[in-house]
Amino acid sequence: MPGSSTHWNDVYTTRAEDAVSWFEESPARSLAMIAQTGVAKGDPVIDIGGGLSRLADALLTEGYADVSVLDISRAAIDRLIARNDADARLTGIVSDITTFAPARRYALWHDRAVLHFLTGETDRAAYHAALMAGLAPGGSVIAAAFAPDGPEKCSGLPVRRYGLDDFDAFFGPQFSRVSDERFTHVTPSGAEQRFQAVHYRRDS
Numbered sequence: 001m002p003g004s005s006t007h008w009n010d011v012y013t014t015r016a017e018d019a020v021s022w023f024e025e026s027p028a029r030s031l032a033m034i035a036q037t038g039v040a041k042g043d044p045v046i047d048i049g050g051g052l053s054r055l056a057d058a059l060l061t062e063g064y065a066d067v068s069v070l071d072i073s074r075a076a077i078d079r080l081i082a083r084n085d086a087d088a089r090l091t092g093i094v095s096d097i098t099t100f101a102p103a104r105r106y107a108l109w110h111d112r113a114v115l116h117f118l119t120g121e122t123d124r125a126a127y128h129a130a131l132m133a134g135l136a137p138g139g140s141v142i143a144a145a146f147a148p149d150g151p152e153k154c155s156g157l158p159v160r161r162y163g164l165d166d167f168d169a170f171f172g173p174q175f176s177r178v179s180d181e182r183f184t185h186v187t188p189s190g191a192e193q194r195f196q197a198v199h200y201r202r203d204s
């Protein structure tokens with residue numbers, strides 16, 4: 001079924017890490033935006049829909065001591081944990097973000113190209129509820145989604161595209177936008193994808 005764990009497990013069991021459109025050699029932009037939040041290396045951070053992104057690996061290399069990666073795909077989480085030799089600082093969580101009930105609060109919530117798959121209001125509200133349950137007041141969200149002039153599909157699935165007004169409306173009055181950045185991702189096959197990235201702080 002489109003968007004299901006079956007779809008994503010199929011992706012992560014049949015495709016090489018660098019053969020998916022969202023692959024990036026280095027998560028440099030995310031790392032720079034995370035550094036700007038001022039989050040401490042000992043603070044709990046979570047990457048939503050992290051898949052096989054190299055962000056978690058890079059955070060561990062930089063000395064972050066409490067890194068969680070959530071993904072709907074068990075295949076992705078298993079590969080990520082194995083790739084990092086079951087590093088005790090890394091926690092894998094197999095869950096759909098729309099049913100995620102966080103057991104703790106994180107200082108930093110990162111999402112690159114995951115929220116944009118939630119096209120319906122019920123799923124978007126469920127994501128927001130998980131965010132409010134899982135992000136500590138004063139914490140930061142770094143998110144990136146296809147921009148209004150970005151592609152209409154990702155991994156063959158329809159997406160909802162986000163400009164700054166769309167992100168402001170989604171996060172709502174409990175969040176303040178700290179910074180934003182438009183960027184172009186070049187896929188392994190050479191296609192250009194326009195993204196909007198944002199940093200919001202949770203005020204209350």
Ligand SMILES: C[S@@+](CC[C@H](N)C(=O)[O-])C[C@H]1O[C@@H](n2cnc3c(N)ncnc32)[C@H](O)[C@@H]1O
Nearest residue numbers: 008022049050051053071072073096097112113
């Ligand atoms: C386009 S990929 C992006 C992966 C990663 N964030 C990156 O930047 O490389 C989307 C990821 O979100 C995961 N995903 C899709 N829908 C999800 C959902 N409802 N809950 C949790 N993860 C989901 C997929 O398994 C996949 O790893």
